[in-house]
Amino acid sequence: LPTVLITGAGRGIGLEFARQYAAAGWEVIATVRDPAQAEMLRGLGARVETLDMEDFAGLAAFPARLAGSSIDLFIANAGVSGPQRIDSAEAAGQWGQVHAVNAVAPTLLAEALLPKVAAAGGKMVAITSRMGSIADSSGGYIAYRASKAALNAAWRALALSVAGQPVTLTMFHPGWVKTDMGGPNALLSMPDSVASLRRVIESLSSAQNGAFLNYDGEPLPW
Numbered sequence: 001l002p003t004v005l006i007t008g009a010g011r012g013i014g015l016e017f018a019r020q021y022a023a024a025g026w027e028v029i030a031t032v033r034d035p036a037q038a039e040m041l042r043g044l045g046a047r048v049e050t051l052d053m054e055d056f057a058g059l060a061a062f063p064a065r066l067a068g069s070s071i072d073l074f075i076a077n078a079g080v081s082g083p084q085r086i087d088s089a090e091a092a093g094q095w096g097q098v099h100a101v102n103a104v105a106p107t108l109l110a111e112a113l114l115p116k117v118a119a120a121g122g123k124m125v126a127i128t129s130r131m132g133s134i135a136d137s138s139g140g141y142i143a144y145r146a147s148k149a150a151l152n153a154a155w156r157a158l159a160l161s162v163a164g165q166p167v168t169l170t171m172f173h174p175g176w177v178k179t180d181m182g183g184p185n186a187l188l189s190m191p192d193s194v195a196s197l198r199r200v201i202e203s204l205s206s207a208q209n210g211a212f213l214n215y216d217g218e219p220l221p222w
């Protein structure tokens with residue numbers, strides 16, 4: 001059975017990925033920072049690991065906890081939205097936290113997991129955001145946009161540096177999705193977003209290594 005590793009799988013898009021891959025017969029390794037979220041995931045048959053994206057030492061050591069499991073697909077999904085404006089010392093401090101969770105953590109994990117995913121000829125997917133597109137910016141949410149632009153730059157660089165190895169790294173905007181983060185006015189349901197993402201991920205080839213794609217597979221401007 002293929003195995004998928006999903007971060008931030010206790011709720012939102014991450015939980016929906018866990019649901020759909022489990023239903024499709026995959027082995028699911030789901031990470032949460034709050035062990036209280038483990039029960040629902042275990043009900044899906046997932047293996048649950050506790051992991052906080054701000055714990056860099058824990059992230060670097062994480063692959064050792066997966067010894068014996070092969071990883072065919074790594075989905076770096078966990079993310080935070082942060083303050084809307086950088087108009088106080090407190091907000092400026094939160095920007096650092098948003099950057100750590102949204103950009104540094106997924107990149108550290110990708111580097112750490114690279115040998116394992118390459119050994120399986122697998123794929124790594126970052127759930128980034130269209131809000132990280134500088135060409136396409138509509139303003140606001142400065143910390144979030146900057147963190148996702150940084151994630152895009154980091155994963156693009158990593159993808160180019162592993163070109164030729166049997167691994168594909170791709171960045172996806174999941175759409176505007178009805179989750180705690182997306183809010184109730186979002187245009188897409190979690191099942192529709194994730195079903196589309198799964199279809200596109202399944203069809204990814206090495207030609208899409210380093211690409212920034214919409215959830216329907218269309219390329220997005222940087």
Ligand SMILES: NC(=O)c1ccc[n+]([C@@H]2O[C@H](COP(=O)([O-])OP(=O)(O)OC[C@H]3O[C@@H](n4cnc5c(N)ncnc54)[C@H](OP(=O)(O)O)[C@@H]3O)[C@@H](O)[C@H]2O)c1
Nearest residue numbers: 008012013033052053077078079129176177179180181182
């Ligand atoms: N919803 C949208 O419209 C939309 C649009 C574009 C991109 N995205 C991206 O899609 C991804 C999933 O978002 P979502 O909409 O599902 O958001 P969500 O419902 O707010 O869920 C966020 C997930 O990230 C986890 N997380 C946050 N900080 C963490 C930390 N320090 N350590 C470990 N886990 C942490 C949360 O865990 P806890 O439960 O422990 O907080 C939760 O599982 C994010 O990367 C987001 O930026 C979403």
